Amino acid sequence: MTDQQQRDLLHDEVEAGTTTGLASPSVDVTSARQNSLWSDAWGSLRRNVLFWIGAVLTVLFAVMAVFPQLFARGQDPRACDLANSKALPSAEHWFGYDVQGCDYMANVVYGARNSLIIGIVAVLVVLVLGVLVGALAGYFGGWTDGILSRLTDVFYALPLILGALVLLRVGPSTSIPIINTRGPGAVALALALFGWMTAMRLVRSQVIAVKSSDYVAAARAMGASNTRILVRHIMPNAVAPVLVYTTITIGVLIAAEATLTYLGVGLQRPAISWGLQIAAGQDSIRTAPHLVLFPSIVLTLTVMAFIMMGDALRDALDPRQRA
Amino acid sequence: MGRYIARRLLIAIPTLVGASILIFAMVYALPGDPIRALAGDRPISPAVVQVLTDRFHLDDPLFVQYWEYLKGLLSGDLGTDFRGRPVLDTIERTLPVTIRLTIVAVIFEAVIGLIAGVLAGIRRNGYFDNLVLVSTTVIVSIPILVLAFLAQLLFGLKLGWFPIAGTRDGWYSYVLPGLVLASGSLAYVARLTRTSIAENMRADYVRTAKAKGLPPSRVILRHTLRNSLIPVVTFIGADIGALLGGAIVTETVFNLPGIGRELFDSIKAQEGAVVVGIVTLMVFFFIFFNLIVDVLYAVLDPRIRYD
């Protein structure tokens, strides 16, 4: 990897709002070292407090997304009484009531589902795009690489939030499926379309590094096909950095979804979402700060869970960082 | 050096053109009804439809439309919004606010980030180092949206130290939004400096500097810090370009009339010409500062300069 590419990766990581530490030259890994890499990594993960905090929070929010009833303390988020509007937190209703007089804890709990669905779907699309474009560019090099890399530069010059914002705003008046729905699918797709570039560069640099290694040359000399080399030799090496990147990016995308929704182009009422709650609570920030505070805290904890896990994974998988 | 810059420039120009085509296409040329998209929720008369169609050459293929736009752009004409105000005027009105915000943010980022990073890097695994590691993880995890509200609640409403909206108090109005905008980069600068210093402290040439009998302060400042700052300075440089375009949320929450909020308002109102104009400008800043950084990098690191 050249200094320039490495610096670009640095920028990518900042763009993603996180330090992945991946902006460093990759090391070729043989399969024996691969195995010890993973077992060493697990050994160091097990002892990392931050990893366990992140993992526990992630499981908690995942269960919350699937079975929100378990956390809503028997309240229905849509059973509202205007008489309770903006009521402050109490022993009965831990998070108080929102403007419509709905139980706020139930609303915040039910918001987990949309956030996680969008975060995970978007990251999957990011991976598909990033791995596909990155592997093609890195493996074939030359013109293919030139064109795909310039295309990546172009998307990279548009900030994630900005690109998704414009696309989601014009989306409903277009005839593009999914994008014109204003639903979670549209938000996830818009985020992925403007968020795949770092994954592409990551995969591309890994592919280039491994491609020039001796054991790939040996495999080629023994007559292995392009596909076989890509699938059997190159991809396994890219797994570690991509896994770290993916974990952190879920958190980043969840934050981006809340931001887009807050800005009015993401999920729309009557969907339940932390971004919508923060936007609605904003007007009463002086009289009922809890309306902004609770969804903000839960949103932050969710993002933090993924970033902590990703950070811990990176420390575990990158032997150079170990003391 | 000249060839190096020329090469970077050759890559930058197609990127700029490509990014502006991308945004242009999103605003004007997605399959669907661009006139409806342009007009948004306003009722629209056939005459207006005709004017818009003519003005944006909507009957022509995308590249002809873009070519017409580009011709205007090169002669300094960014078009007008629905009320007939030139887009250029709007930019001239709002850009100074964003520039001031960026200046404040970069100062926070550089000063706090560097000091925290240097202190953490020199005493690696010490108490302060761990404090920096944990606090940067937390800061990086707080979405800017949440951070903005927290800052407003705590420093604005509870403590009353800073104004929470508008620009009435001059530079002082920019302190809180500047800090919020800088937070993520600040954490990154701290971590980058820390890693860079800690790595350089173990470098062979630092051992040489000690063997030369240099005083410890000179070993740290001239031989460790000087080399460690290369990635940090270049990061901060590139970040200026990103901050100039990344202030949509901060400017909206803090009600600062800069290009970020103007852009957001224009996206909501579907003011196509303003959106394309401002986004192109942001992309220009982004690419321009990246180019500056490439040059800066070559100045700071002789190994690049003579490639």
Add this chain to the structure above:
Amino acid sequence: MTRSEIISSTEPAPTGAALLEVDDLYVEFRQRSGTVHAVNGVSYSLAPGQTLAILGESGSGKSVSAQAIMGILDTPPAVITGGIRFEGRDMLAMQPEDQRKIRGPGISMIFQDALSALNPVYSVGWQIGEMFRVHQGASRKEAKQRAIELMDRVRIPAAARRVNDYPHQFSGGMRQRVMIAMAIALDPRILIADEPTTALDVTVQAQVMDLLKDLQQETGMGLILITHDLGVVNEVADDVAVMYAGRIVERGTVDDVFTRPAHPYTEGLMKSVPQVEAKGGRLQPIVGQPPNLAAIPSGCPFHPRCAHRRLGAAAAPGRECATDDPPLRLVAPGREAACHYSEEVLGV
């Protein structure tokens, strides 16, 4: 500060004293996983104009002992005990600031890989000139002028033109000459060269060694040459100290040691490299692994790999190789070795 000032600033050195005396030097690195015993009781002395080679494998403690003498080990994690006397003055008892002022005009050092040992962001002229600016308060211009003179002296062609070039623009041999120029800038009394030619091509190695030798003859400095290269030792050194597991296992003149080793380890080293004189013989590598410095074998540290070892009842009383640690002792006139059975190795 010049050399005469340094000398006059303290009590005069006893007459006839060696330039450098290292006395029972120990260096440990205390780590969470255990203590690494890098140097374990090393003693030697160096006279003006003398070339002492310290020979050993990587991990034998030869570089660490040199860095301890230079005072450039970080303490902690390193713990240094014993005596290091430079011109009669105890370096370990000195204030760090006084110790620092000896580095450069008193003792200086060149390292193995000049590319990483030179700072990549400063020109070579700046880095050489830094010696004059820091130690003698020379002006920028003066420092640069003297840097050019030094580069001439170490035979870098077109010195005046290349003074503003950066380390990466030089070839490996020229870079090592830059290192040497920097090290001899203040006419040090002692130059420690840590594997100065290991990273270089064979032909360039010879040129660099010739240069070092010539400079030594001009200035009369003492030279400590740290290396694992028997050929280099044979060519330039007067005396040799062989190190193993952080201690000196054999010492003597190069001629004596190379023709008739007194320690099984030295003997093994001789047999493991091709020698011009001994044609037809087979090369024999030393069996086993170099010792782990965190867990040095009991008794003689070399005994697990030793061809002459005597264990249990086969050993003479008090000379059991696995339990009794042999001290460095006089085994023949002018010959010292740390082996219970040196006489047997010598074939006496």
